[in-house]
Amino acid sequence: MTSPINDGRVAGTERRRRRVQDAITTAVHHGTPLTASAIARAAGVDRTFLYRHRDLLEHLHTTGSRCAETPVGGPAATQASLEADLANANARATRLVARVQQLEAHLSRQLGQRAWQESGLGASVDVSDLQTTVTRLEQHIVELTRRLEEQQGDLDAARSANRDLTRALNQRS
Secondary structure: OHHHHHHHHHHHHHHHHHHHHHHHHHHHOOOOOOOOHHHHHHHOOOOOHHHHHHHHHHHHHHHHHHHHHHOOOOOOOHHHHHHHHHHHHHHHHHHHHHHHHHHHHHHHHHHHHHHHHHOOOOOHHHHHHHHHHHHHHHHHHHOOOOOHHHHHHHHHHHHHHHHHHHHHHHHHH
């Protein structure tokens, strides 16, 4: 059983996949560069869409290498565009590694906490209630601090206006 949201997501993905394939065909027909950036731009998708769908990226590279073997109007990809694609891929890989490490640490904390609680060694209900109270009070402190800062700003503005009025009265005398 699938949901309408999931069906819509799948249909949207299929539309974007067709647009990418059409963009590759058009680029080959017109002899335009076959780079991930150019195809993504022509298809109206994000470049990461190509990297998430490895079969499309492989199709792009295969088509690009075939076109490079039989050049029509020059090289299909320049050295600079290939270096830019490589740099972008390396940067994305670095971001993904950091994200994976973050998720692994979060999962480790969650599993450790669950194991601790299921073992019966976890915090008692009283400690949990106290922690909830502490969190609520900390939120209240933050709200009071924010209101105090607002009132301090109002007070500073009133003092400035008072000084200006006093100065204006003294200059008339």
